[in-house]
Amino acid sequence: xxxxSSPRLAGxxxxxxxxxxxxxxxxxxxxxxxxxxxxxxxxxxxxxxxxPELEATLALDRERALxxxxxxxTVELSSPTGASRVDVLALLPDxxxxxxxxxxAVRLAPGETRxxxxxxxxxxxxxxxxxxxxxxxxxxxxxxxWETRLGRSSPLRVYPSVETLHALLPPFETQVYVxxxxxxxxxxxxxxxxxxxxxxxxxxxRVNWRATARRGELWVNEQHPERxxxxxxxxxxxxxVERDGRSTxxxxxxxxxxxxxxxxxxKDRVGVxxxxxxxxxxxxxxxxxxxxxxxxxxxxxxxxxxxAAKGVDFLPPRSLPPKALVIALTPLLDARSASAILDLRARxxxxxxxxxxPVPFVDPGKGGEVPELAYxxxxxxxxxxxxxxxRAGVPVVEWVDGVPLNVPLEEVxxxxxxARPVRA
Amino acid sequence: MLVYGALLADAIVRAPxxxxxxxxxxxxxxxxxxxxxxxxxxxxxxxxxACLGGVYAVAVVVHGASVDERAPLVAAGLLLCCELAAWxxxxxxxxxxxxxxxxTRAAALAALVGGALAAAAVVVALGAAPAGRGLxxxxxxxxxAVLVVALAVRAARS
Numbered sequence: 001x002x003x004x005s006s007p008r009l010a011g012x013x014x015x016x017x018x019x020x021x022x023x024x025x026x027x028x029x030x031x032x033x034x035x036x037x038x039x040x041x042x043x044x045x046x047x048x049x050x051x052p053e054l055e056a057t058l059a060l061d062r063e064r065a066l067x068x069x070x071x072x073x074t075v076e077l078s079s080p081t082g083a084s085r086v087d088v089l090a091l092l093p094d095x096x097x098x099x100x101x102x103x104x105a106v107r108l109a110p111g112e113t114r115x116x117x118x119x120x121x122x123x124x125x126x127x128x129x130x131x132x133x134x135x136x137x138x139x140x141x142x143x144x145x146w147e148t149r150l151g152r153s154s155p156l157r158v159y160p161s162v163e164t165l166h167a168l169l170p171p172f173e174t175q176v177y178v179x180x181x182x183x184x185x186x187x188x189x190x191x192x193x194x195x196x197x198x199x200x201x202x203x204x205x206r207v208n209w210r211a212t213a214r215r216g217e218l219w220v221n222e223q224h225p226e227r228x229x230x231x232x233x234x235x236x237x238x239x240x241v242e243r244d245g246r247s248t249x250x251x252x253x254x255x256x257x258x259x260x261x262x263x264x265x266x267k268d269r270v271g272v273x274x275x276x277x278x279x280x281x282x283x284x285x286x287x288x289x290x291x292x293x294x295x296x297x298x299x300x301x302x303x304x305x306x307x308a309a310k311g312v313d314f315l316p317p318r319s320l321p322p323k324a325l326v327i328a329l330t331p332l333l334d335a336r337s338a339s340a341i342l343d344l345r346a347r348x349x350x351x352x353x354x355x356x357x358p359v360p361f362v363d364p365g366k367g368g369e370v371p372e373l374a375y376x377x378x379x380x381x382x383x384x385x386x387x388x389x390x391r392a393g394v395p396v397v398e399w400v401d402g403v404p405l406n407v408p409l410e411e412v413x414x415x416x417x418x419a420r421p422v423r424a
Numbered sequence: 425m426l427v428y429g430a431l432l433a434d435a436i437v438r439a440p441x442x443x444x445x446x447x448x449x450x451x452x453x454x455x456x457x458x459x460x461x462x463x464x465x466x467x468x469x470x471x472x473x474a475c476l477g478g479v480y481a482v483a484v485v486v487h488g489a490s491v492d493e494r495a496p497l498v499a500a501g502l503l504l505c506c507e508l509a510a511w512x513x514x515x516x517x518x519x520x521x522x523x524x525x526x527x528t529r530a531a532a533l534a535a536l537v538g539g540a541l542a543a544a545a546v547v548v549a550l551g552a553a554p555a556g557r558g559l560x561x562x563x564x565x566x567x568x569a570v571l572v573v574a575l576a577v578r579a580a581r582s
Binding site: 006007008010011012013014015016017018019020021022024026028029030031032033034035036037038039040041042043044046084085087100101103104105106107138140141142 | 466467469470471473474477480481484485491492495496498499500502503506507510511514517518519520521522524525528529531532533536537539540541543544545547548551552562565566568569573575578
């Protein structure tokens with residue numbers, strides 16, 4: 001424990017000494033009387049300076065929570081020697097808001113154990129460490145204080161809330177495994193596709209008797225098979241813009257979580273690529289375990305400043321499987337991610353760019369012509385970049401903070417309804 | 425501040441001849457006390473107490489040869505003033521303290537001030553009592569002063 005003594009303790013002793021010497025010199029008992037309380041306070045202060053024994057433990061009622069939920073933090077304090085005042089500060093990340101005051105001060109009788117419940121509201125997603133506690137014990141008159149860190153930190157994962165998505169983007173091409181996505185190809189399935197002449201090997205149950213009767217030869221039905229798709233969520237983590245606790249990365253993570261949750265619930269394989277200063281990826285897979293893997297990787301994502309030139313070549317080929325639908329969530333702020341997206345398109349990936357708009361997070365600039373001009377130029381450069389994507393056949397849709405994710409997805413779906421997939 | 429002001433007014437009234445100087449030095453002490461309360465730092469507290477204590481000492485010396493019977497009250501009041509200011513400075517940090525914490529400090533402060541008042545009263549009573557004069561008493565007084573100085577040095581080093 002670090003011991004801190006109040007400066008007034010030495011001051012009191014000095015005052016008492018001064019008054020006593022003055023009293024002695026002047027021969028006045030009043031000055032000795034004046035010295036007495038300060039001498040007494042100094043003696044009391046020196047005598048109460050014994051280090052108290054303190055123990056503290058921290059416990060969370062669970063390790064995982066959803067954004068907006070409450071998590072209970074229990075701080076247990078005990079002291080065999082007792083302490084007149086114990087100030088306790090549980091070290092909490094900004095994203096966790098305590099429902100009662102933190103720090104707080106309690107009194108501990110000798111041998112007493114106090115349990116303090118500290119409900120925490122999870123304001124934002126993330127992987128956090130709750131604790132330890134900073135503890136400061138004081139004597140009854142505040143002459144001495146002892147400070148230390150007690151307890152261990154507990155991990156807490158706060159998952160982002162999932163937005164309800166009405167419709168998902170269908171990919172141009174499906175994979176070979178069975179899923180819920182209607183393939184454009186023809187084969188065994190439920191949904192009727194077309195009729196064709198019978199060929200050896202066709203089963204009798206597939207014969208379309210009405211067409212056969214009309215044409216005088218055997219015709220069979222063809223169906224669209226139900227297949228799964230590979231979806232890669234491509235997150236641009238090179239840069240972000242933040243304002244009032246909201247940021248473009250925050251929006252991108254929420255969107256990625258919602259998309260992963262929805263795609264995985266319909267048996268698709270979903271992978272994640274975090275393309276930024278710190279490169280990370282998750283190979284596409286399906287199932288609940290994959291959902292947890294994705295969300296765990298998403299909540300640990302952060303913008304890492306880097307000046308290294310990075311391209312799609314750095315990614316392992318399996319992280320971007322052929323025929324995969326790549327949904328890029330990007331604020332289009334860094335030239336490296338902008339060119340990587342064009343590179344993906346050039347490699348023939350079915351690509352959709354959801355531009356997480358940084359515009360609402362940026363002030364237009366006031367107080368002169370230059371800031372306003374700079375702002376307009378910045379907007380224009382963004383328009384130019386968007387037009388470049390559109391020329392390359394990449395649907396780009398702007399997603400503004402506060403607008404449901406369904407809106408940009410619907411815009412992309414409308415674009416793709418009339419678009420013809422071409423190899424760049 | 426009220427206690428400090430009352431003690432300062434008492435010192436001014438006690439020695440009207442030097443009221444101006446008393447008020448000036450007391451005012452400086454009051455400024456030190458205001459600084460303690462404003463900044464929440466106890467470093468200037470001894471200076472504030474020293475100003476008022478000095479003013480009182482000069483007033484007592486100027487006043488005359490008779491023993492001031494209110495000296496214990498002044499001494500305890502000065503300590504109370506300092507302790508209240510220190511408590512105020514301690515409470516500057518926004519820490520939600522439960523009621524027993526404040527009660528404990530209030531009780532400790534009351535005990536300290538009460539004990540100080542009693543001790544100062546005993547000192548004044550002993551001083552008023554007829555006692556021998558001479559080298560032994562002077563040595564005893566000097567030893568007490570040295571003891572307090574030693575205590576001050578030890579407290580400063582800890």
